[in-house]
Amino acid sequence: MKRMIIDCDPGHDDAIALILAHRVADVVGITTVSGNAPLSATTENALMLTALLEVDTPVHAGAAGPLVGEPVHAAMVHGESGLGTVDRIPHSRHVASDDAVGYLLDAAAEDIWIVAIGPLTNLAHAIERDPTWTERIAGIAIMGGSAGVGNATPVAEFNIYADPEAAARVFESGVEVVMCGLNLTHQFLTDDGIAERLRAADVPTARFAAQICDDIHGRMESLTGRRTAALHDPCAVLAVTHPDLIETEARAVSVEVDGTLTRGMTVVDQRITRRPNAPNALVGYGIDAEKGMAQVLDALGA
Numbered sequence: 001m002k003r004m005i006i007d008c009d010p011g012h013d014d015a016i017a018l019i020l021a022h023r024v025a026d027v028v029g030i031t032t033v034s035g036n037a038p039l040s041a042t043t044e045n046a047l048m049l050t051a052l053l054e055v056d057t058p059v060h061a062g063a064a065g066p067l068v069g070e071p072v073h074a075a076m077v078h079g080e081s082g083l084g085t086v087d088r089i090p091h092s093r094h095v096a097s098d099d100a101v102g103y104l105l106d107a108a109a110e111d112i113w114i115v116a117i118g119p120l121t122n123l124a125h126a127i128e129r130d131p132t133w134t135e136r137i138a139g140i141a142i143m144g145g146s147a148g149v150g151n152a153t154p155v156a157e158f159n160i161y162a163d164p165e166a167a168a169r170v171f172e173s174g175v176e177v178v179m180c181g182l183n184l185t186h187q188f189l190t191d192d193g194i195a196e197r198l199r200a201a202d203v204p205t206a207r208f209a210a211q212i213c214d215d216i217h218g219r220m221e222s223l224t225g226r227r228t229a230a231l232h233d234p235c236a237v238l239a240v241t242h243p244d245l246i247e248t249e250a251r252a253v254s255v256e257v258d259g260t261l262t263r264g265m266t267v268v269d270q271r272i273t274r275r276p277n278a279p280n281a282l283v284g285y286g287i288d289a290e291k292g293m294a295q296v297l298d299a300l301g302a
């Protein structure tokens, strides 16, 4: 099994990613970051997920805000709690530490992947504290950015938009990056049929995931008119555990930190008429959604 640390901001799709990862990989730790909701909420949600899963994976709380500027949250999509109105699971778990960055540095090993599914603030701090960190890990699979449409702005994806300076440092660090952006994750959708299958499977993770689907489908219906939601974050887990399901191309990716219209955009060099810039990332373009969803449903217990 692949070993990984999940850096996350749960988050509906982060929650599904955490469940998936614990079933198909060896999750050695979880680090949390401000993103979909404030750090206190994302950390509480991560702890609650470990209780649901009945695992002892340590949760280390990380950055409460981006490198520059004020925290950006996504309450319209994930609610104030980060998990909308999904039933809370009572638990008595506590964080292992408030030093996610120290944990990331200490836990580094050549077979450990970092699966980064929130803003990249913790990772940027780790690189700043020890630039050799990127040489001591297997690589970083990111849900973030896009080789196409944005969501936080017309051209910027939320995780990158919430901390563009951090994202720029990660993409410029020389580490092996696999980027699962919106152009990929919009191919991997849940709908009410999936929610029904989850509800029918009478196990705690499936019941929880059915509630997640119901909540996010309702929010997406108000926002887009369609009762479907992209399973963004599980794509980054699958990129490590099932790379055969994801088509990638080596590309040069830069993060716009200045543009008034384009701040937070991942600029992907896809030129064919001129020599493109040297690649620094494997960019996901296609996913075998049927096989990927079978993996997710199996992991959830449906």
Ligand code: BDR
Pocket: 011, 012, 013, 014, 036, 074, 077, 117, 118, 143, 151, 157, 158, 159, 232, 233
């Ligand atoms: C990303 O932003 C968050 O809202 C999701 O959890 C996902 O990580 C999608 O843009």
Ligand code: CA
Pocket: 008, 009, 010, 011, 013, 014, 035, 036, 117, 118, 233
């Ligand atoms: Ca996320």
